[in-house]
Amino acid sequence: xxxxxxxxxxxxxxxxxxxxxxxxxxxAYIRGLVADLARKIGFPEEEVAKIEMAVxxxxxNVVEHAYAPKKEWYWQHRDPEIRMDVRAEKxxxxxxxxxxxxxxxxxCYRPDNIEDRIQKMMPHGYGVFIMRKFxxxxxxxxxxxxxxxxxxxxxxKKV
Amino acid sequence: xxxxxxxxxxxxxxxxxxxxxSLDMYSFPRLEAQxxxxxxxxxxxxxxxxxxxDYIGSAGLGxxxxxxxxxxxxxxxxxxxxxxxxxxxxxxLLGFTKVLQVHNAEDSAVGSFAKT
Numbered sequence: 001x002x003x004x005x006x007x008x009x010x011x012x013x014x015x016x017x018x019x020x021x022x023x024x025x026x027x028a029y030i031r032g033l034v035a036d037l038a039r040k041i042g043f044p045e046e047e048v049a050k051i052e053m054a055v056x057x058x059x060x061n062v063v064e065h066a067y068a069p070k071k072e073w074y075w076q077h078r079d080p081e082i083r084m085d086v087r088a089e090k091x092x093x094x095x096x097x098x099x100x101x102x103x104x105x106x107x108c109y110r111p112d113n114i115e116d117r118i119q120k121m122m123p124h125g126y127g128v129f130i131m132r133k134f135x136x137x138x139x140x141x142x143x144x145x146x147x148x149x150x151x152x153x154x155x156x157k158k159v
Numbered sequence: 160x161x162x163x164x165x166x167x168x169x170x171x172x173x174x175x176x177x178x179x180x181s182l183d184m185y186s187f188p189r190l191e192a193q194x195x196x197x198x199x200x201x202x203x204x205x206x207x208x209x210x211x212x213d214y215i216g217s218a219g220l221g222x223x224x225x226x227x228x229x230x231x232x233x234x235x236x237x238x239x240x241x242x243x244x245x246x247x248x249x250x251x252l253l254g255f256t257k258v259l260q261v262h263n264a265e266d267s268a269v270g271s272f273a274k275t
Contacts, residue, residue: 024185031181031214049245056216060184118254123225126217130253 001032009033014041014088022067022080022099024060031056034086034095041088042156050134051093051154057127058097058150066101066148092136092155100147106140165193170206170269175240177208182219190219194226194237203235204272208265210241220255227259236260240268 003009004026010017016033020026035052043051059082067080083098106128111117114129131138137153163186164179174197182190197205207223209215227237238260242250250256262268 024183027183027185027216028181028214031183045245046248049249052214053216053249056183056214060216060218064184115254118224118258121224121228121258123221126221126253130217133253 001029001036004029016084016086018082018084018086020082022063022082022101024063026082027056027059027063030059030082030084034084037086037088038093038154041093043093043154047154051095051152054131054134054152054154055095055097057130058095058152061104061127062097062099062101066099066104068102092153095152095154097150097152098147103142103148104140106138106150163189165190167193170265171273173204173206173269173272174202175206175208175265175269177211179211181214182212183214183216184218187216187219187222191222191226198226198229198233203230203233205230205235205237206240206262206265206268207237208240209243209246212243212246215246215250220250220253224255224258235272238262238268238271240265 006021007026007029008019016037018030018033020030031052034055035048038048038051039045062082080101081099085096085098087094109128111125111129114126117125131152135152136155137151139151140148141151142148162180163182166177166179168175176190176193178190180186194205205226223237230236240262242261247256247261250259260271262271
């Protein structure tokens with residue numbers, strides 16, 4: 001996979017360090033990299049698809065909400081970017097997504113009943129639900145100096 | 160990784176839209192613009208052929224059910240055709256197949272509008 005312009009990538013067999021501008025045009029590239037690593041460490045295709053979607057939702061939220069242009073946030077003093085650390089541990093894949101945009105109170109966010117939303121054919125509000133449904137651990141932390149980090153973990157299950 | 164692309168043709172009473180590549184928050188506005196234009200022209204019977212789609216995110220899925228809802232209110236629908244198994248499993252798991260009609264044959268998808 002060719003590395004797009006403005007992307008910094010360090011890659012080994014079990015680890016990725018990635019920095020991209022916060023822009024939707026990089027989402028497909030990010031998904032592809034994470035999916036490749038998940039496959040390499042043994043996740044079945046069905047689980048790779050879930051990981052890919054959870055990562056896409058997380059990064060889409062950063063692009064769409066964390067760096068939303070109408071908000072006066074800290075990012076206005078820096079270029080909006082997404083940094084990712086992805087690593088294979090013994091029995092899991094750990095994905096950390098860092099940004100310095102708007103903080104989000106992830107722990108307190110409880111989406112409405114998702115079945116109701118779908119039944120009512122509502123067009124928005126599925127991202128966080130998808131991350132929680134498809135990953136084994138979802139943890140958000142925020143620090144004024146280091147920025148915001150979303151940590152997604154998926155465990156490899158023995159068949 | 161293929162670039163997102165849309166092709167459109169009219170089939171009987173339905174508009175058939177073939178989707179290529181990934182449908183995510185970046186590419187979706189192009190499909191949104193196409194569907195909005197079709198609605199404005201009075202076309203509310205839409206079939207989306209997903210055979211060459213390699214990814215769909217929640218921005219795309221959410222908006223599709225939003226368009227399907229609007230289409231139904233006007234006597235039409237937005238139906239999916241040839242959804243790859245990898246994508247089908249995900250949207251089924253999330254519950255979107257409860258509200259979106261999915262077909263495996265073009266004739267069945269297009270023909271289903273004639274019956275409504």
